[in-house]
Amino acid sequence: MRVRELTDQRSRVLVIVCDQGEEAVRAVNEAIRQYRVGAAQVTGVGGFRAGELGYFDRTSRTYLPIPVDEQVEVLSLVGDVAQRDGTPELHAHVVCGRRDGSTVGGHLLRGEVFPTLEIIVTEVVPALARRFDADIGLALLDPGSAD
Template identity: 65%
Template sequence: MRDVELAGEGRRVVVIAVEQGEEAVAAVNEVARRRQIHAAQVTAVGGFADAEVGYFDRPTRDYLRIPVAEQVEVLSLVGDIAEVEGEPALHVHAVLGRRDGSTVGGHLLRGEVWPTLEVVVTEVAAGLAKRVDPETGVALLTGTAQG
């Protein structure tokens, strides 16, 4: 993976080129930790050799895993990075395009990049935090945190 920080109007923009064979979620989380990005908007396009998305199941308070065992294009990937238990954590949803033009989507759990994934991380208000909501079991935005 390669990443570069661009100077911008008072906030950082980091562009990440996740390379073939790398796991997308782990790669973006690693850059966020290394560059100390704790609050950001995230968008990306590219492709996966295979992936796994999830649908949040209310009764079990967990993701139903949807394997995508084929090459797909990342048509849309949007979400955020926020602090969860003091660490930056990526939370993104993806729409993946199949060869026949159909799509599958959900919370991106895992994606093996092929041939590339171009990610734009735009920092927002420092200290944006998420905490697990006891009622839903979901990490929800709580406003600002210390730091």
């Protein structure tokens, strides 16, 4: 495990409310880039009309798609913003609730918002970076570096 303690007296929070029909990942990425958020913690709740989650398969080194073909409640959206190749990027996982109370979860690949999605982005300093790990096949958060 690698840990880096980050402390700073400054703080900034973005409240992002996505409208019906917007694609969630695209909307959040646009907002964090517009407001120049370099690194942050992200939480959210709301709903999707449809979407796609992913499960990372370590053998194929790809996300296996988990289709969400129905309206669901976003019960929990948790993630971060970190620099990837010099650009801030959202990395989020969600747990979605179905009408019958069952859930589906995974890495958020795409979500069509309905009726709304409320995202809280809490900036942290200094900027965090992702580094590609060739053994795993993913860009992983590197708390020891800053871009």
